[in-house]
Amino acid sequence: MNNNQKIVTRIPLKNLWTDIEDIYAYREKYLTVDNIRATLKSYPVEFVVAEVGQKLNWISYGRSIDFWKREVKQHLANDIDNINLDKFPDNYAYIASEWTREIQTPIVLLEKYH
Numbered sequence: 001m002n003n004n005q006k007i008v009t010r011i012p013l014k015n016l017w018t019d020i021e022d023i024y025a026y027r028e029k030y031l032t033v034d035n036i037r038a039t040l041k042s043y044p045v046e047f048v049v050a051e052v053g054q055k056l057n058w059i060s061y062g063r064s065i066d067f068w069k070r071e072v073k074q075h076l077a078n079d080i081d082n083i084n085l086d087k088f089p090d091n092y093a094y095i096a097s098e099w100t101r102e103i104q105t106p107i108v109l110l111e112k113y114h
Contacts, residue, residue, distance in 0.1 A: 008050045011111040016048060016099060018058060025101035027109070032078045036096060036108060040068060044105055047072070051112040072110060083113060
């Protein structure tokens with residue numbers, strides 16, 4: 001299957017990809033609101049949204065701060081083992097994790113639960 005036809009079939013993800021290539025990265029740790037806020041102060045961040053049935057949605061560095069403020073912060077679950085979707089706007093939440101690859105810029109994967 002070509003990467004530009006791949007969709008997310010289940011979460012948590014085991015690997016990442018773009019429309020062009022597979023990304024060689026690994027999940028290093030799960031993140032909280034405070035973790036992401038601190039990372040955004042230090043580095044540009046590339047967000048990736050994974051939702052079952054959809055293609056991976058890559059959010060560019062230039063849009064990451066706005067995306068964080070507008071979308072992620074209010075929907076981020078800090079306790080990945082106990083998510084009550086009723087407590088989040090529009091009844092969906094993200095689990096965030098940092099993925100490491102050969103370049104320094106971190107990837108923050110947001111796995112969407114609804």
